Amino acid sequence: MRxxxxxxxxxxxxxxxxxxxxxxxxxxxxxxxxxxxxRECQAALNEAIMTVQTGTYVEASRRTVRSFLLEEWxxxxxxxxxxxxxxxxxxxxxxxxxxPGLGSVELQRLSPAQLNAFYRALLAGGxxxxxxxxxxxxxxxxxxxxxxxxxxxxxxxxxxxxxxxVEPPRGRSPEMRVWTPxxxxxxxxxxxxxxxxxxxxxxxxTGMRRGELAGLRWVDVDxxxxxxSPRRPRVVVNYAVEVSEPKTARGRRSxxxxxxxxxxxxxxxxxxxxxxxxxxxxxxxxxLVFTRPDGAPIHPDLISDWFERLARKAGLPRxxxxxxxHSYASAALAAGIPAKIVSERLGHATVQITLDTYSHVLPGLxxxxxxxxxxxIVGDGPASTDVSKA
Numbered sequence: 284m285r286x287x288x289x290x291x292x293x294x295x296x297x298x299x300x301x302x303x304x305x306x307x308x309x310x311x312x313x314x315x316x317x318x319x320x321x322r323e324c325q326a327a328l329n330e331a332i333m334t335v336q337t338g339t340y341v342e343a344s345r346r347t348v349r350s351f352l353l354e355e356w357x358x359x360x361x362x363x364x365x366x367x368x369x370x371x372x373x374x375x376x377x378x379x380x381x382x383p384g385l386g387s388v389e390l391q392r393l394s395p396a397q398l399n400a401f402y403r404a405l406l407a408g409g410x411x412x413x414x415x416x417x418x419x420x421x422x423x424x425x426x427x428x429x430x431x432x433x434x435x436x437x438x439x440x441x442x443x444x445x446x447x448x449v450e451p452p453r454g455r456s457p458e459m460r461v462w463t464p465x466x467x468x469x470x471x472x473x474x475x476x477x478x479x480x481x482x483x484x485x486x487x488x489t490g491m492r493r494g495e496l497a498g499l500r501w502v503d504v505d506x507x508x509x510x511x512s513p514r515r516p517r518v519v520v521n522y523a524v525e526v527s528e529p530k531t532a533r534g535r536r537s538x539x540x541x542x543x544x545x546x547x548x549x550x551x552x553x554x555x556x557x558x559x560x561x562x563x564x565x566x567x568x569x570x571l572v573f574t575r576p577d578g579a580p581i582h583p584d585l586i587s588d589w590f591e592r593l594a595r596k597a598g599l600p601r602x603x604x605x606x607x608x609h610s611y612a613s614a615a616l617a618a619g620i621p622a623k624i625v626s627e628r629l630g631h632a633t634v635q636i637t638l639d640t641y642s643h644v645l646p647g648l649x650x651x652x653x654x655x656x657x658x659x660i661v662g663d664g665p666a667s668t669d670v671s672k673a
Contacts, residue, residue: 286328295318297318297325299335315331341391348388349382352386353382368519373427376424384401384405395449398446425451428446432445461606462600471484479589482496485499485547486604488543494516497582498516499513499572500572501552503572506552510538511540516528516529518583590604612625612637615628616641622637625637
């Protein structure tokens with residue numbers, strides 16, 4: 284590694300020879316001037332040589348946040364590197380929020396202060412109607428930026444990830460909307476004769492995701508053993524349906540089914556066989572558990588709409604189909620089912636996700652645990668508080 288110093292007018296400039304361009308093989312040099320003394324210039328040159336030798340040298344660039352994210356990073360993240368739904372979410376957050384707020388900033392000049400100001404602006408008025416984004420949404424945007432900037436460091440565009448120096452907002456997310464077990468029971472009673480009754484019961488007793496429900500195949504269901512293994516979720520990407528991989532590694536799970544759910548699935552299978560006999564040659568053999576009368580798949584969004592119409596007719600509080608999953612988890616935890624078991628049935632990556640998501644249930648469980656353990660130790664009668672005889 285070589286370098287030299289030259290005096291230009293009243294200041295000094297260093298010229299550093301860089302390794303040849305890896306693509307063209309052409310010679311490269313870095314020049315920096317404006318040093319008042321030769322000693323200052325030599326010190327700067329020595330530091331530059333060290334960064335090249337240690338692999339931390341970053342070549343100056345006018346690349347903007349916008350060009351990096353839209354022209355380099357997002358194209359590199361396209362499926363199958365990311366799940367289609369994750370990729371679309373990244374793309375939406377970047378084009379809707381990040382590019383308008385930070386797109387013109389040079390990537391190498393992006394600072395923690397700018398990120399902090401950007402997050403404050405999103406919290407204050409990041410929505411199209413002028414209202415602020417939820418703290419959880421801003422945290423998600425921060426996670427996307429952190430991941431992108433980490434790759435920028437790995438690719439040699441940045442010396443450090445400035446998102447490491449920023450703490451995203453900690454504000455609480457909107458309160459989760461769930462049905463009580465009594466409301467779930469009322470819904471299932473109302474929907475008993477519905478064509479998709481087995482689907483609603485399956486969500487209520489296992490907490491399956493909508494995509495898992497829409498993609499469940501008969502080969503994934505063992506009615507004799509009473510188990511279901513959702514292996515090929517059908518997810519929606521810009522209204523187009525794609526067969527995806529399970530959301531997490533633990534999403535590849537086998538879930539035990541209760542006797543009522545098994546009975547409902549058997550009844551559903553018999554009805555599907557009757558439909559097939561009526562349709563005849565026009566039957567579409569999708570292999571799916573929940574289909575249209577001709578065997579064709581049902582669009583996941585239509586399943587959600589179907590559920591919401593039934594809930595409205597039942598006179599119940601409005602919730603999403605996904606909130607039935609939350610209702611199941613809340614009811615299971617409140618009934619004393621260990622969080623580890625609930626986490627495994629839901630297909631969460633870790634039990635911590637379950638604990639964080641359903642933290643609103645935990646205070647009641649804590650009090651219940653205190654009473655249960657106390658009765659186990661001291662019995663049902665009042666414990667003596669007189670310790671003088673001990």
